[in-house]
Amino acid sequence: MKLRGKIRSRKVMVLIDCGATHKFISLEVVRKIGLPTTATKNYDVVMGTSESVTGKGMCKGVVLELQGLTIIEDFLPLDLGSTNVVLGMKWLGTSRSIEVNWKLLTMKFQLGDGWMTLKVDKGLNKSRISLKAMMKTLQNEDSQGTLRIPCNAIRPHQCPNNISVIDELGIQKLFEEVQFGFL
Incomplete structure (x- = not known):
């Protein structure tokens, strides 16, 4: 699911991907916004294209605004091509329950005692x-x-x-x- 979001008032394209294990942010966004990176050991990530990419570092406490939802998470910086941010299973797994409606292109999930609904930005799916x-x-x-x-x-x-x-x-x-x- 692709949605529009913001990091430090800058527009980003966010991909919610249950096939991704972690949370990733593009190196380009890290450079343009000037996000600080904490040193880590190198890590290898197998991309959706089956290509293995080596990354290093972590961007801690990144504030991502997404359709009225504020997400504060740590992200692994990688070259993501045209995607700016990937929210994978590490983020999806923080919700007790998720309902996806593929016809309406919505994702509804528990947030505290209530529910939050995110809607795909159809313009990003071209x-x-x-x-x-x-x-x-x-x-x-x-x-x-x-x-x-x-x-x-x-x-x-x-x-x-x-x-x-x-x-x-x-x-x-x-x-x-x-x-x-x-x-």
């Missing part, structure tokens, strides 16, 4: 494409040199039928119109 993958698609014989992009990815222009077809010569204009980057 796949990003790298320039390399986009160029490979354009060069594919079946694509005939065109790239189909959902209209909601292009601003401020509107497209008929919610689809825009852009030839290779128009690709530069596309890059000027599409908003790329992280939160």
Whole structure:
């Protein structure tokens, strides 16, 4: 589940992942925000891609704001790609009970004597494409040199039928119109 959150008033993308064992924070966020890191021994983490990554250090007492919930936790800094924060089983296991509604994309969990509901940010669940993958698609014989992009990815222009077809010569204009980057 992907949600928007804040650390020190800075927007971050948070992934709640029951497949992750611990709580992680991206090295990029640690650097940009200037979070202090406590020295630790090196640790190895197997990522979802099956790649093993070595990390070191711990960011203690990080305050993460998430949809009205304040979470104060220790995080292991790692290169997380486009994800800023991962809340894994170490965090999920602190709740006595969790209910996930995959249709509504919500997670309800016990918080003290009450319940808290977090809702997925649907805008964060869109796949990003790298320039390399986009160029490979354009060069594919079946694509005939065109790239189909959902209209909601292009601003401020509107497209008929919610689809825009852009030839290779128009690709530069596309890059000027599409908003790329992280939160």
